[in-house]
Amino acid sequence: MNYIFTNILGTFILDEKLTIVDSLLFKSLEEYKSKAAEAKLQQKHNSKPLPKEKLLQTLLLFKDAKYYHDFYQKNLELTKDGLKHAVNEDNMIMQAIANINELDKIANTMSKRLREWYSLYYPELSEKIENHEKYVELVLEQERNPETFGADLSESDIEEMKLLAGRIISLYALRKQHELYLEKIMSKYCPNMLELAGATIAARLIELGKGLKHLALLPASTVQLLGAEKALFRHLKTGSRSPKYGVIINHPLIQNAPRDKKGKAARMLADKLSLCARLDYFKGEFKAPDYRKELEGKLQ
């Protein structure tokens, strides 16, 4: 009775004494991944799988110089291959949305600094314009009012502030570019999520759910609260009010719902988003537009 044994190098037939009596060596990772060689040798030799207690002894065969180099190389190749295929759309989505969140904070910090600095020169502008991005644009584009209470500073002082404003503008632009990039990936990878939640919220859900697969397996009630973990744990610990929504709070359907219906809107939206995640993960139909209409109808 022979044993059959497969490793990264090939499929081997061993006799009772664990001597190699036949083998088929793999020429590529694909041959290793397909089970063709095993089936072939199995057919040729009447053999059974190597029992566990003989495994160590068998492995020692491959410490032989004849196999060792190849063994090492092929394993390296396999690892590389595994790593290459471990990176997918989830990773790109998570990195992009994480950077969007950081850019929001950064643009905010830098805009506040610019307001403080530029207000020495033109304080009225900051009072008039609340929106940071608009403010930064006006610093670059608008002459100051000659009636200003601000100090007359030198060209080189103003120049320094305008350089800062230019950098902030380019960070806002990068944030927008990241959103387009997300939309591009998601329109193929998770079109239903994209359609119903929009790029930013959908990406945040995938980030918080640790990937589309995992998100698809979560119950809708968890999807509803993704991003509200802090409030949820506080609720469990101290009995404070339980949170009604996580990152989906920014969705227009919840934003526009009357106050006493926000909780209901969040539950209904989370139900549909959960379905979207499943449709996308299992490559199902494009049903999000119907879901959207249904929700809009019920929440009106």
Added chain:
Amino acid sequence: MNYIFTNILGTFILDEKLTIVDSLLFKSLEEYKSKAAEAKLQQKHNSKPLPKEKLLQTLLLFKDAKYYHDFYQKNLELTKDGLKHAVNEDNMIMQAIANINELDKIANTMSKRLREWYSLYYPELSEKIENHEKYVELVLEQERNPETFGADLSESDIEEMKLLAGRIISLYALRKQHELYLEKIMSKYCPNMLELAGATIAARLIELGKGLKHLALLPASTVQLLGAEKALFRHLKTGSRSPKYGVIINHPLIQNAPRDKKGKAARMLADKLSLCARLDYFKGEFKAPDYRKELEGKLQ
């Protein structure tokens, strides 16, 4: 006997019944600031300063429509003038150094994000290069090694990361520009501080000291600890070891001192920096190069 009274509109001579009998109106803020009109009318009329108990009644004269508009306008002008002159080099230095500190943190955050993201594509580069700025440059300039363990990503994925890298580079450049700007201001405003401490440390001291004037009035022992307030209060509260230095810790003379002499070096440097602040504030000589030589000699 007449009274003499000056406000923003002019100098007035009033009789016993507080009727205006003579006046010199100001044409500019400069005339208000000089006391010429007062001296002139004083010479012409034998008058004494308006006693306090008559002030309210006198002020009511100026509620008259004849004066009110001018009174309001001139006061506005005076306030504006005060505000304009309240902004000086201290403000520019404080804003620029505050922004440098923020940019350091921001470039750090963004570089870490880039490392995480780009490492999905080329992990070996991040392992090899520790310095953030150098790393970001290489992301833009260097092709990846074909032997990499990283995943093969699409052009649009890489493009997104390179856009991020470009923004980080431009923030590093802005930081350098701010340093040049600081040097330019300080070479006139506080050349001694600049020479002995360098732009960044000198600016941090002026920021922490709330301006050059205030810094010049601080004892050297306080200058030594500026920036170490947290450790100092902990020391006072809990009896932990007292801090030896604040922001001057980054000065080469302290960095290069042997460990057991760092405290002494900090004390000596702070003494000289305190002298520099005073020389600069009172527009004294340029002695910093001598101080530097003296310190280098003693600390060798």
